[in-house]
Amino acid sequence: MSEVLRELLPLLGMPVEVRFLAFGLIMVLMMRYRPAGILPIPAVAAQMKAGRVKRKRVRVAVGMKE
Secondary structure, three states: OHHHHHHHHHHOOOOHHHHHHHHHHHHHHHHHHOOOOOOOOHHHHHHHHHOOOOOOOOOOOOOOOO
8 A cells, every 4th residue: 555655646746755644544544434344254244234243341450440
């Protein structure tokens, strides 16, 4: 993806140095809207869609408030 951005950004009139910012933005958007990935495993994608993915509960350390 970084190499694609290196070639694409100058065509869009943006400096090449912006590619790290663009790459980070793409990663954040992927985590938000496609958490199972671009080509998710069908069983995992179905569980995520149904809301059946188990998330670990984090314990509060001794002496800390929730």
